[in-house]
Amino acid sequence: MNNYTFIQGGVTAPQGFTANGVCAGVKAATSAAIAKAAKANESAVIPNGKRDLALIACDKPCTAAAIFTKNLVKSDTIYVTRKHLANGVAQAVVVNSGNANACNPDGYEKAEAMARLAADALGIDENDVIVASTGVIGQPLPLAPIESGVNALRDILSKEGGTNAAEAIMTTDTVKKEWALQTVIGDKTVTIGGIAKGSGMIHINMGTTLSFVTTDAAISADMLRAALVEAADVSYNMVSVDGDTSTNDTLAILASGYAGNEAITEKNGDYKIFTKALTAAFKAVAKKLAADGEGATKLLICKVSGAKNEQAAKTVAKSVICSSLVKAAMFGADANCGRVLCAIGYSGAEVDDVKQIDVAYQSASGEILVCQDGCGLAFDEAKAEQILLEKEITILITMGDGEATAEAYGCDLTYDYVKINGDYRT
């Protein structure tokens, strides 16, 4: 039973939270610095008016948790946020886009300064601020626009501003990503909301880039963290756009407790309800991130069943979704089953017998079996093409080895992916 309902809204849907996003000028200042280094005309860089600074705040300290990129090369924002979350408490999130504040000599000091500026603007403890950045790596972070930006944001924090916050964290995303849902814990309505950004450098294992989640559930920091890890494991950790994991990936959650449910402090039934709702939301976000992958025209979902164990199922699903050849074939609506079998074969997953594998393609236009018992079938190519011309395609793989299942999310590989990434910085 799905005892949750998606509703309109985002990070300000839960009780206690306000937010907003502005064009502070971080993107413009970073572009100008690059242009200056290129000896181009710096004054030619005109602020493009895009929002690039977001502030999310609660009217009281929250329990909080976060998980981060596994990349060894990390933005200093991650070290600062981790320090601030050591006590499991946070009250605000400050995020900029346009500059990743990664691989800079002064990155740590600037990440601390960014948190302090937000804290000063809000009149809260700087240790209660989560700080994050996304954008170009290796360019010094300009603090002046952040200082004026957070002061401007303080005055316009609102329920309606949540959607501007979603917009302000976008980089190459083409659509902003926000969501909210409600579930019932005890007899209390609990709301969870969030914003997220893609859309390149997204890969399995917290290749999430940035996501901020709020809830009015009453829940301990430990349980919040456990729920976060559990939900991310089958959602964010199963998305791949381009196989690159970023330096800045951060998925953070704050819980205000305003819903008034009996506080969740152990893995009981209430914990399960909360985690189930969170997981459903994260899976929906995972699909949004994949569908809006850089240059993507199609969402790919790989569903594996009959695997020997969960690890094998996940490994196969991720390998198929990550294959450049599968991704390019899906772009071209080419029902090439050899590439899927190939990606299963090199995945490293435990497979008893490749001669038991079936592969089918499924979409709104129907379903077609293209491989049975490890061998290609002489299928109806016209029907297959019709199926693959849809915007959302599921690759169904049956392993014949056991009962385990898994699902991974990706997108097609297109001309535009190359275009976007051929010259990203300027």
Add this chain to the structure above:
Amino acid sequence: MNNYTFIQGGVTAPQGFTANGVCAGVKAATSAAIAKAAKANESAVIPNGKRDLALIACDKPCTAAAIFTKNLVKSDTIYVTRKHLANGVAQAVVVNSGNANACNPDGYEKAEAMARLAADALGIDENDVIVASTGVIGQPLPLAPIESGVNALRDILSKEGGTNAAEAIMTTDTVKKEWALQTVIGDKTVTIGGIAKGSGMIHINMGTTLSFVTTDAAISADMLRAALVEAADVSYNMVSVDGDTSTNDTLAILASGYAGNEAITEKNGDYKIFTKALTAAFKAVAKKLAADGEGATKLLICKVSGAKNEQAAKTVAKSVICSSLVKAAMFGADANCGRVLCAIGYSGAEVDDVKQIDVAYQSASGEILVCQDGCGLAFDEAKAEQILLEKEITILITMGDGEATAEAYGCDLTYDYVKINGDYRT
């Protein structure tokens, strides 16, 4: 000291070997079968005249060895070739392009039949035939064109025909790849020659697609295999075009012994000379495979030094060369150092301190340091762009952790990669 010299020629350069390649019609028959399944007009598929069947033969049985794809999903040609090489002896190689004979219910029987047809044409034992296929996966292999093809080839085997053999194994390759070199063992001149094909589905760990090597050295099958593994480890195993390992990858070598050197039967000085020459040739092939990667406009070489150990050096070099974001940036001549650091960070390599890493770009136009001690520098963007507009770019990484080095080979990610792979089969 490099005691070897590259010479003109290919697989027929060593004494004892002849070869040729013809248009047998395997590609046309496979395309027609796909068109029929698609209910298109089968007669509209006109043979394109491209060579698609190669035969390489020695006038006597040779010592022989081969290494194969690590993909669990294998073409049946690999099982047949492995069986035929169990005794370390082979006398001929038959290879078709246009159809991979992989993932077919009758693949094994057809691979055996293909070897038998070649053996009958040559009047040799079918167990002495190496058989290989490349092309579309999951389409039944048409035997009729192979039968007429090998009979036609028998009559035109020649020294000059080697170059046609190189052409006949091409799929999406834009240039044929053949090479030959000579070295001196004892007082005897030893010649080694080879042909190879790319150009997609190429990845580290015998993502070689197909390569056939001949030599007139006298060397035991065991030592031949040892030399093959050693040379491939730093060449074929360090190339990545798209991260996909194929079902058919085969690297085989035949040694006729005609050079008259004292037979190499142990890892002595002669073995080292032979392996050094083989390694030099394979590294040259690796660069050719990478430079002719599907859609590639640039050869990328990643040179890692100062790594903690060889494993770390190799892992870092391969991770950088495999990164879609690095590859796309190189296509766009964008000196984005963040993507290189990012790829080092998620490589999984043992790294003591990312704050010690330097990154530079080098080409025929010069060299520029873009990252020092893990931090981006304010480099001259115009100079960087000039360097990155060259056809061969080296990414230099200094880890600061130790003394180990490694080199990996790849190419840029381009619009044409997507185009080629969006609709490959027809």
